[in-house]
Amino acid sequence: MRDRRLVAQVVVALLVGGLAFAVVMQTRDEPTEDYRNVRSEDLVELLKSLDSANQRLDRQIAELTSTRNDLLDSTKRTQAATDEARQRADALAILAGTVGATGPGVTISVTDPAAGVDAAALLDAVEELRNAGAEAIAINGSARVVGSTSIVDSDDGIRVDGRVVKAPYVIEAIGDAATLAEASRIIGGLVDTLEQRGATVLVSEEKKVTITALADAKEPEYARADS
Secondary structure, eight states, rough: OOOHHHHHHHHHHHHHOOOOOOHHHHHHSOOOOGGSSSSSHHHHHHHHHHHHHHHHHHHHHHHHHHHHHHHHHHHHHHHHHHHHHHHHHHHHHHHHHOOOOEHHHHHHEEEOOOOOOHHHHHHHHHHHHHOOOOOOOEEEEETTEOOTTEEEEETEEEETTTEEEOOSSEEEEESOOHHHHHHHSSSSHHHHHHHHOEEEEEEEEEEEEEOOHHHHHHHHSOOOOOO
């Protein structure tokens, strides 16, 4: 589709240039006849004919120029729509956890010598980060946390979408670093709650957090796109 638009633009540009060239050449190549012996009535008709031809050429050039401009505008609108769609797709892919993500954020390190941190405590920590504006979260570098993620206790340890994660826990979150850090440290917040369970929590603001873990893509069982 893009190639066809480009070809159309080139053709229109060539037509416009060709018509302009024809006008110039017609003016330059006009024979320098001696009209002294031509009747005035014939001269008037000749001038009218030339004027009419020039007007037709002007109209054709104007129409082709307008068509070219419309094609250029259409191409720009199409490119803008394509760019916007790509940005939306990228944003949705980050939220769905199907692509890696990079940005500012926090790294929260949790040591748990008393083994007091369970799935519920880890889930609460994740929810607090989400509420503070985290756009991408991973635990221990291997478990991506998205809206449908399950965090449950098991005999092997805490499972995040089936992946076992064990202490020390490292939670990486991408978002506004200062906001995420402040929300983690408020009284009754993430740090306070985990420390009450005997854990030691260190919150580090980062200029760049890189999350490579991906969430498992799940096919909806019942939902279908509304077409």
